[in-house]
């Protein structure tokens with residue numbers, strides 16, 4: 409910890425240093441310390457409502473509302489947080505944690521609040537938003553509970569492990585991926601992989617065929633067109649039609665998705681229900697992996 413951050417309860421002066429990774433870790437650490445001394449243990453998933461008790465200002469309520477994105481209304485004696493009704497439960501949770509992060513970082517960083525408007529001295533508002541997003545996911549997924557991916561056997565489905573993290577901590581799968589990537593060691597295992605989340609739709613009401621469209625990706629190489637559709641018969645497609653069987657589908661195949669092209673070991677896991685059915689696909693170099701399709705999950709609870 410650098411000299412700019414003091415381990416006591418006095419507000420940190422960041423006028424000279426701005427927000428750094430260290431400060432984000434410190435402020436989240438303070439919240440977690442107070443959480444543990446209040447509750448005695450982690451309650452899974454961590455409720456955002458519980459985190460509000462450890463904010464530097466009073467948070468009156470977190471309310472679902474017809475807003476397009478999360479919003480904080482500051483009053484003379486505290487704040488109210490509004491969360492979009494259109495979001496699913498896990499997205500509401502990360503959105504609410506993001507808004508709490510605004511309150512936390514506003515308190516500890518050189519930020520001006522004018523009415524409902526927040527002006528940050530970060531390099532740009534986009535950077536400040538990324539800090540809030542990261543602070544939110546750090547608050548919801550404590551470091552001690554992340555899987556030790558660096559020790560994971562190559563036979564275990566990375567996609568399945570990621571989905572277990574998301575389920576356990578009640579966050580969207582992309583948030584779980586970003587949280588693992590926040591880790592220098594564990595993130596290393598994912599950093600060289602290409603990862604895509606696909607939305608699954610039934611083609612017609614009574615058809616067994618479905619349509620998969622790319623909705624999120626963490627692909628460092630290549631351009632993935634938004635809404636890129638999955639090829640019929642591909643490993644990702646097979647995972648989609650086995651939705652709900654708690655299996656993943658893996659194997660080596662030729663991939664042509666935008667500029668992500670070549671021979672990859674593909675590991676595709678279905679998850680979600682109702683209109684939130686999705687498939688998570690991890691693409692990696694095909695060197696070290698076996699090739700059984702429809703392999704039963706080997707990632708048991710104690711391996712993560």
Ligand SMILES: [Zn+2]
Nearest residue numbers: 506510537540
């Ligand atoms: Zn924000």
